[in-house]
Amino acid sequence: MKTFFLKYTILMLCIYIFSSCAILSAKNKQNFIEIEFYSIGAGIDFKAKKLLVEFIVNYTEENKVEIPYTTRKQGKEGETTFVLDVSKLSKKVLNKFKEAIKVQLKTATNYRIK
Numbered sequence: 001m002k003t004f005f006l007k008y009t010i011l012m013l014c015i016y017i018f019s020s021c022a023i024l025s026a027k028n029k030q031n032f033i034e035i036e037f038y039s040i041g042a043g044i045d046f047k048a049k050k051l052l053v054e055f056i057v058n059y060t061e062e063n064k065v066e067i068p069y070t071t072r073k074q075g076k077e078g079e080t081t082f083v084l085d086v087s088k089l090s091k092k093v094l095n096k097f098k099e100a101i102k103v104q105l106k107t108a109t110n111y112r113i114k
Contacts, residue, residue: 031087034114039077048108
C-alpha cells in the first residue's frame with residue numbers, strides 16, 4: 001500500500017510541475033513580441049530595422065506608454081531580433097500595436113513577428 005501511495009504522489013507531483021511550466025510559458029509568450037530580421041545571403045532590410053525603431057519611439061511618445069525592448073544580433077549579415085516587452089499593454093492595445101507594426105513594415109522584406 002505504501003508503494004502505491006508513493007507512486008501516486010510522485011505521479012501527481014510530476015503532473016503538477018509540468019502543468020505549471022506550461023502555464024508560465026504561455027504567460028511569458030504573451031508578455032513579449034519578437035521581431036526577427038533575417039537574411040537570405042544578402043543582408044537584412046536595414047531601412048525596415050530603422051523604421052521599426054522609429055515607430056517604437058514615436059508610438060511610446062504618442063500613446064504615453066512604455067515599451068522597452070532589447071536586441072539580439074546574430075550572424076554576419078546584420079541579422080537582428082527585437083524583443084519587445086509588452087506586459088504593460090492591455091490585450092486590446094496589444095492587438096492594435098501588433099497591427100500597427102505590420103502596417104509599418106508592410107514593404108519590408110525578410111522579417112517575421114513571433
